[in-house]
Amino acid sequence: MVKTKREGSVIFSEYKRGEAIKAALEKKREDILLELRESKVKGRGGAGFPTATKWMVVAASTAEIKYVICNADEGEPGTFKDRVLLVDYPELVFDGMVVAGYTIGASRGIVYLRGEYEYIRKPLEDYLESMRKDNLLGKNILGKEGFDFDISIRMGSGAYVCGEETALIESLEGNRGEARNKPPYPVNTGFFGRPTVVNNVETLAAVSHIVVKGGDWFRQHGTDKSTGSKLFSISGDCELPGVYELPWGTKLSELLTLVGAKNTKAIQVGGASGICLNKTQFDRTLAYEDAATGGSIMIFNGSRNMVHILKNFMEFFVEESCGQCTPCRIGNVKLLEGVKMIESGEYTFDYIEKLMELGRTMQVSSKCGLGQSSPNPFISILENFKDEIFNGNGGYNG
Ligand SMILES: Cc1cc2nc3c(=O)[nH]c(=O)nc-3n(C[C@H](O)[C@H](O)[C@H](O)COP(=O)(O)O)c2cc1C
Ligand code: SF4
Numbered sequence: 001m002v003k004t005k006r007e008g009s010v011i012f013s014e015y016k017r018g019e020a021i022k023a024a025l026e027k028k029r030e031d032i033l034l035e036l037r038e039s040k041v042k043g044r045g046g047a048g049f050p051t052a053t054k055w056m057v058v059a060a061s062t063a064e065i066k067y068v069i070c071n072a073d074e075g076e077p078g079t080f081k082d083r084v085l086l087v088d089y090p091e092l093v094f095d096g097m098v099v100a101g102y103t104i105g106a107s108r109g110i111v112y113l114r115g116e117y118e119y120i121r122k123p124l125e126d127y128l129e130s131m132r133k134d135n136l137l138g139k140n141i142l143g144k145e146g147f148d149f150d151i152s153i154r155m156g157s158g159a160y161v162c163g164e165e166t167a168l169i170e171s172l173e174g175n176r177g178e179a180r181n182k183p184p185y186p187v188n189t190g191f192f193g194r195p196t197v198v199n200n201v202e203t204l205a206a207v208s209h210i211v212v213k214g215g216d217w218f219r220q221h222g223t224d225k226s227t228g229s230k231l232f233s234i235s236g237d238c239e240l241p242g243v244y245e246l247p248w249g250t251k252l253s254e255l256l257t258l259v260g261a262k263n264t265k266a267i268q269v270g271g272a273s274g275i276c277l278n279k280t281q282f283d284r285t286l287a288y289e290d291a292a293t294g295g296s297i298m299i300f301n302g303s304r305n306m307v308h309i310l311k312n313f314m315e316f317f318v319e320e321s322c323g324q325c326t327p328c329r330i331g332n333v334k335l336l337e338g339v340k341m342i343e344s345g346e347y348t349f350d351y352i353e354k355l356m357e358l359g360r361t362m363q364v365s366s367k368c369g370l371g372q373s374s375p376n377p378f379i380s381i382l383e384n385f386k387d388e389i390f391n392g393n394g395g396y397n398g
Contacts, residue, residue: 010221010229011205012245013213017091018136020208024099025144027211032103033059036207038215040227045071045163045200046270046294047369051207054197057187058104061195066106068097069172069191069198072113073156073163076271077316078296081231082201084243086113087120089205090127094151096204098136099211100197101149109151110191112168115158124153160320164368165198167322178322179368202231202295222248226287234259236268236299252291253282256299263302266385271296272313273373275380276306306385310377311339317374328371331362335378342389349390356382 024032036052043049058066070093074082085093097109113121128151131137139148154172161167162177169191171177190196199207206228210218219227226248232255235241239260246255256264268276269286270293277284277291284291300309314336323329338355341347359375366372382389 008221008247009245010209010218011092011202011231013209015092015209015212018095018134018142020095020211021098021136022142023212024102025142025147029059029103032099032211035210035215039210039218040215041203041206041210041218042226042288043200044202044206044230044294046076048288048292051199051203054187054199055100055104058195058197061188063195065194066104067191067194067196068100068104068106068109069168069196070097070109070111070201070204071163071165071168071198072111072117072201073168074114074117074201075160075163076273076294076296078235078268078271078298079233079294081233081243081295083117083120085201085205085231086124090124092205092208093201094128094131095136096207097151098141098149099207100199100204102147104197106197107148107150109149110172111151111153112172113153113155115156118155121153121155128153159322161322161368161370164370167368168198169196178324179370181367200294223287223289225289230286230295232286232293232295232297234297234299237261237264237301237304238299246286248287249285251283251285252277255286255297256282259299261299261301264299265302265304266300266306266309268298268300268377269293270376271298272316273370273376275376276384277380278384281384306381306388307339307343310381311336311343313377314339317370321370321374325367325371327362328366328374331358331366331371332374334358335375339378352382
């Protein structure tokens with residue numbers, strides 16, 4: 001595991017436990033929201049929604065009960081940066097939750113922790129207990145009369161879809177983890193119908209720094225549209241896999257050099273549900289406005305078979321589709337069948353074209369982000385690796 005602590009670091013820059021809470025309690029809530037808006041920070045969980053906008057809606061609600069949820073489900077294949085943050089930098093994440101509670105007027109925070117991370121639950125609970133002892137959680141936090149906030153940890157059970165914010169809330173409520181129709185969004189009708197902020201672990205960590213160091217400071221990193229830095233979980237064919245902090249706007253080719261990747265044929269940007277890029281696309285940049293990602297980067301060298309990689313991804317989606325809506329329930333099965341046909345050589349270009357159309361239909365007609373994004377690897381791998389997959393057969397122009 002590599003963590004780059006270097007000049008220009010944002011998330012891994014200096015931070016002392018409680019600093020953000022102290023700074024926030026000295027400010028007016030409106031000023032914290034303005035600072036967040038200034039920073040232009042967007043959600044690190046994948047969708048890239050502006051954090052300030054989300055918080056402003058909940059802060060403006062007059063509801064008596066509101067919630068802050070930290071999405072630590074981290075189910076996207078190839079992602080492990082949230083675990084590193086929780087284990088090595090819990091102060092950033094939990095302080096960010098307290099800041100969120102203060103700013104939006106919530107008194108309860110919940111961490112929804114990936115089922116497979118059961119082994120870090122106890123250390124995290126011990127950490128929360130130590131925060132209570134220091135009055136960073138509990139009643140009248142740091143002497144701020146009337147500000148009460150506490151955090152509990154709830155475990156997921158291994159369903160990928162439960163990382164989707166509304167399925168996560170259903171799961172927390174004790175129901176089957178299935179996505180809800182949106183709207184209404186959790187900011188209006190969230191946990192048990194109350195206004196709820198759901199943020200990724202890394203987003204909350206970024207908030208802690210922004211509250212202490214300012215929106216201007218944050219905006220100095222990254223690009224105009226993608227401010228700050230990003231944690232990338234880098235795996236696959238490279239000498240130095242691990243978690244890296246890089247400014248948004250970093251080129252994929254720079255990243256390959258940094259991690260010691262050689263003879264790279266493909267980069268899957270954004271986990272199984274992301275897009276797969278070929279050599280001619282390695283000068284693209286990691287940014288919301290170009291190759292966007294929640295942080296998962298998988299590197300494949302020349303020895304890898306692209307059809308096998310795609311089959312693995314599609315098997316995952318068939319397994320993880322919750323089955324509520326037809327495009328995703330049936331579509332993923334059809335796409336997987338198509339991959340198997342390609343593998344055995346029993347396909348026609350006409351049928352492959354129909355499957356590409358099916359994929360595009362799933363992207364716009366599925367009920368939640370799982371089915372909207374699961375065709376991404378199918379479409380991008382067939383488009384970007386068609387020479388290899390179809391044996392250089394020029395008959396397919398997909
Ligand atoms: C199938 C699926 C799985 C998701 N898994 C996660 C996850 O593990 N962690 C996460 O933060 N967001 C995940 N998301 C995105 C969440 O729905 C939501 O956008 C995010 O938690 C909001 O936080 P942010 O604004 O800080 O990014 C997932 C979305 C989908 C569709
Ligand atoms: S898109 Fe897939 S996971 Fe989402 S609701 Fe439909 S069937 Fe369920």
